[in-house]
Amino acid sequence: MFILLCAAGFLCCVPMAMPQSHLVALCSDAGIPITRGAAMLSALLACAFIGRQVWGFVADKIGGLRTILAGSVCQATAMTGFLLTQDEAGLYVVAVAFGLGFSGMIPAYAMAIRELFPAREASWRIPTLLLCSGLGMAAGGWLAGAVYDFAGFYAAAFATGIAFGLANTFVIAMLVLRQSRARSPLLAQA
Numbered sequence: 691m692f693i694l695l696c697a698a699g700f701l702c703c704v705p706m707a708m709p710q711s712h713l714v715a716l717c718s719d720a721g722i723p724i725t726r727g728a729a730m731l732s733a734l735l736a737c738a739f740i741g742r743q744v745w746g747f748v749a750d751k752i753g754g755l756r757t758i759l760a761g762s763v764c765q766a767t768a769m770t771g772f773l774l775t776q777d778e779a780g781l782y783v784v785a786v787a788f789g790l791g792f793s794g795m796i797p798a799y800a801m802a803i804r805e806l807f808p809a810r811e812a813s814w815r816i817p818t819l820l821l822c823s824g825l826g827m828a829a830g831g832w833l834a835g836a837v838y839d840f841a842g843f844y845a846a847a848f849a850t851g852i853a854f855g856l857a858n859t860f861v862i863a864m865l866v867l868r869q870s871r872a873r874s875p876l877l878a879q880a
Contacts, residue, residue, distance in 0.1 A: 691806065691868070692815060694861055696822040699799055701858035702762055703826025704833060705769050705851030706792045709734065711831035713785060716844045720776045730778075730785045737789030745794020754802030755869055757794060759862045764791030766855035772848045796823055806869075830854070 709716075713734065717727030749757040768791045771784035803815045830851065837847035 691865065692803075692818075694865060695799065695802065695806075696819050698758070698858050698861040698865070699796075699819050699823035700826035700829070701854050701861065702758070702765070702792075702795055703823045704830035704854040705765060705848075705858075706795070707827040707830030708769070708834040708848060708851040709772060709785065709788055712834050712838070712844060712847070713781075715838075716772070717778075717781065719844060720778075720781070722778050722781070726778060730782055733782060734785040734789040737786045738793035741790035741793035742797065744790070746797060749794065749798050749801050754798045754800070754805050755862065755866045757798035758802060759859065759866050761791060761793075761795040761798065762855060762859040762862055765795070766852055766859060767791070769848055769852045769855055773845050773852070796820075799823065 710731070713731045714724055714727035717730060718724050722730075745757060745761060748760070752760075765788065768784055768788035771787060772781070775781055775784060799819055800816050803819060804812060807815055833850060834844070834847040837850050838844055841847070
């Protein structure tokens with residue numbers, strides 16, 4: 691289960707890094723001045739800060755794995771929005787939605803580890819998971835640039851990110867289902 695959680699951490703961070711690394715260049719390609727693209731990136735990050743607080747509240751109510759699943763769906767939806775719009779107002783809306791959507795996933799991974807494994811193992815499980823997610827962030831920024839260099843436009847790069855995001859959603863959904871099944875016998879006994 692831990693290996694799947696680490697794989698999901700990598701998969702979720704690949705698309706997470708793409709807009710954060712390439713939003714200003716995406717705006718420039720769409721004819722939007724880089725100063726406005728930088729402002730859009732600032733809005734994305736400000737919303738991510740706010741979203742992290744909201745997702746923390748959500749995680750306290752529904753648990754770490756379910757929060758990751760909800761964040762993963764939000765992230766994939768927002769990534770799709772980057773493919774569907776090229777005007778400034780639309781990109782602002784998508785950037786804000788993306789910031790709000792992805793921001794609570796990494797803390798929720800730490801919470802999921804705490805829910806699924808003994809506390810004495812947190813000292814090595816959480817850093818290992820964060821290493822995998824950090825590798826995903828590095829790979830995502832690089833991959834978006836490599837795909838852009840090959841294809842010549844960002845839609846291909848972001849579509850690749852969506853594929854990684856959907857793979858993450860699938861892995862997390864399997865883990866949520868497994869967790870639900872493991873709890874069912876306990877609820878039946880109560």
